[in-house]
Amino acid sequence: MDIQEWEQRHTEAFHNVKEALPYLDGMFVAYNSNIDAIKHLSEEDLSRLIGFFKEAEIQERVETYPREINEPLDFMARLLISMREGKAAEIPAHTSDTHEWLKEHLGFDYARMGGQAGIISNLLSRLELKKVVAYVPWLSEEQAEYFVAADNLLHPKIEDGKVILKHPTEAFKPGIESKVNWILEYSKDLEVSCNGSNFKVPRDNRLIISSRPKWIRLEMDREVYEHLDTIFPIDGAMLSGYQMIKEEYEDGSTYKDYVEKSVKVIEKLKALNPELRIHVELTSIQDRIIRKAILTEIVAKHVHSLGLDTVEVANALNVLGHEELSYSVIRKEENGITSLYQGAVQLLKDLSLERVHVHSLGFYICILAKGHPLTLKEHRDSLLFSSTLAAAKAVSGEIENLEEVEAGLKVPISGKGIEDLENFKLYCTGRNLCTPDEFEYGYIYGADHDAVIIPSKVVEKPKATVGIGDAISAGAFAAMIARMKQKQERE
Incomplete structure (x- = not known):
């Protein structure tokens, strides 16, 4: 052609x-439609997030492979799984608890129209x-x-x-809550260390916490x-x-x-x-x-x-x-x-x-x-x-x-x-x-x-x-x- x-x-x-x-x-x-809150994770961000939990508990939750986000520990486990595999993932969250936790403990770089x-x-x-x-x-x-x-x-x-x-x-x-999706981006070669497990992220990708309020x-x-x-x-x-x-x-x-x-x-x-x-x-x-x-x-x-x-x-x-x-x-x-x-x-x-x-x-x-x-x-x-x-x-x-x-x-x-x-x-x-x-x-x-x-x-x-x-x-x-x-x- x-x-x-x-x-x-x-x-x-x-x-x-x-x-x-x-x-x-x-x-x-x-x-x-929803609001996308975007955060590009640095090694410092990741280290700080891991520090909010006992590393052994994170590892235990990783092994259960949570299919939805019910609490911040589920989020942490799915983030490490996504980073380890270098695969994009979209995981539903049915309450605003994790959204509030992320706002308080991480924050986002910017927000935009989503959906x-x-x-x-x-x-x-x-x-x-x-x-x-x-x-x-x-x-x-x-x-x-x-x-x-x-x-x-x-x-x-x-x-x-x-x-x-x-x-x-x-x-x-008036009075309606916002539907906010978190998009956590991470880069290739970012070093991850948790509970004695060490690896480098194999490729650029992202984890999406998809808000699905009841x-x-x-x-x-x-x-x-x-x-x-x-x-x-x-x-x-x-x-x-x-x-x-x-x-x-x-x-x-x-x-x-x-x-x-x-x-x-x-x-x-x-x-x-x-x-x-x-x-x-x-x-x-x-x-x-x-x-x-x-x-x-x-x-x-x-x-x-x-x-x-x-x-x-x-x-x-x-x-x-x-x-x-x-x-x-x-x-x-x-x-x-x-x-x-x-x-x-x-x-x-x-x-x-x-x-x-x-x-x-x-x-x-x-x-x-x-x-x-x-x-x-x-x-x-x-x-x-x-x-x-x-x-x-x-x-x-x-x-x-x-x-x-x-x-x-x-x-x-x-x-x-x-x-x-x-x-x-x-x-x-x-x-x-x-x-x-x-x-x-x-x-x-x-x-x-x-x-x-x-x-x-x-x-x-x-x-x-x-x-x-x-x-x-x-x-x-x-x-x-x-x-x-x-x-x-x-x-």
């Missing part, structure tokens, strides 16, 4: 999408859409401060039995649901956070109750605007029951689009009964891209979707149901725009406006991505999915689906990695709908 040709396509796509975005009336984004819906809302607002309506069931006063201070970013607020749209800082619920409920306020028409006009909805649904709750309710409520919201959104496109952004979900319920009961036949990364494709395939294909995706061998493509096609079929967008390091794949209103070039423009957007975010950490997205065009296309696509070319042409020329354009034609595949821009040393996947999915989805609106109004 010709890198220069793809660089030119990125530039053309950016300007095409920039021209189309003003055609959007608005986007709705729900449900999850897919929070990150996506801020990003879409900065793309200068006419209106972005965010909805967070647990919007606290502190959380509201992390939303962008922009006139186009709004949140439903109940006043005198009516629903009105105001900026999140004017729409929060009062969290993934649902929509009854008044907001009943007056959902207030958020319109909107052209698209991006929904995320379903991983926060639990199997059982203290009040006797179960995940089935919250799945049913989630589907009702989706069905009402579609009833209010039959042209509305709905996207679900997946994430890592440890609980297999919840993972399967989200896919088969919320996503399947109810939404149009699904966004996910390589690991999430494998996990989705696994619970849907495609274990062999799931394993092939996760191994990431030379033919890994072929398995990823096959897996994405399988998800499109199993879940009756219009679109499956997979982002992998160096390339994106978008599988499309036959008969989509956009051409493959228009879909390709959407993916290329999202590649530029993600590159700009990786370079600067944040994007303030649409003009700053253009900086992403200076980031080079991934050589590894090009190489992966070249390996995939033989599979596609050998099975008559496309001609060699069509593949050079990124177009694939299956018997019951179409697909677009592009090499993406990758920043070697990103200033920020959190939210890059969200930027890719949100950028591509918003761009796609904008092109659809533009096309519709020109016809």
Whole structure:
């Protein structure tokens, strides 16, 4: 594949999408946001933390491998396990005790918006859409401060039995606690010594203490649901956070109750605007029951689009009964891209979707149901725009406006991505999915689906990695709908 040709396509796509975005009336984004408290751990920090405990007790707790954080000793054990293995981990905490302990005994370097819906809302607002309506069931006063201070970013607020749209800082619920996730980053070669065990951290990584307070409920306020028409006009909805649904709750309710409520919201959104496109952004979900319920009961036949990364494709395939294909995706061998493509096609079929967008390091794949209103070039423009957007975010950490997205065009296309696509070319042409020329354009034609595949821009040393996947999915989805609106109004 010709890198220069793809660089030119990125530039053309950016300007095409920039021209189309003003055609959007608005986007709705729900449900999850939190505050990320980030701390980069030094050897001094680690030594001080260990000093708060008896080292033998830490070692004993390490051996039990705690699956959740109930007290600071659980945190200490999982931190050492993560450091020893050099593996990222996300562990739930169901009370605020560890948060308070960390604030008092460690502190954080800085805090930022976290959670897919929070990150996506801020990003879409900065793309200068006419209106972005965010909805967070647990919007606290502190959380509201992390939303962008922009006139186009709004949140439903109940006043005198009516629903009105105001900026999140004017729409929060008084007295609500904040959901705070701690992200503890550590560096390769950091030396760890505890209870006679000494080792060096094998690679840079992080431990996330994910706040899952018992009062969290993934649902929509009854008044907001009943007056959902207030958020319109909107052209698209991006929904995320379903991983926060639990199997059982203290009040006797179960995940089935919250799945049913989630589907009702989706069905009402579609009833209010039959042209509305709905996207679900997946994430890592440890609980297999919840993972399967989200896919088969919320996503399947109810939404149009699904966004996910390589690991999430494998996990989705696994619970849907495609274990062999799931394993092939996760191994990431030379033919890994072929398995990823096959897996994405399988998800499109199993879940009756219009679109499956997979982002992998160096390339994106978008599988499309036959008969989509956009051409493959228009879909390709959407993916290329999202590649530029993600590159700009990786370079600067944040994007303030649409003009700053253009900086992403200076980031080079991934050589590894090009190489992966070249390996995939033989599979596609050998099975008559496309001609060699069509593949050079990124177009694939299956018997019951179409697909677009592009090499993406990758920043070697990103200033920020959190939210890059969200930027890719949100950028591509918003761009796609904008092109659809533009096309519709020109016809």
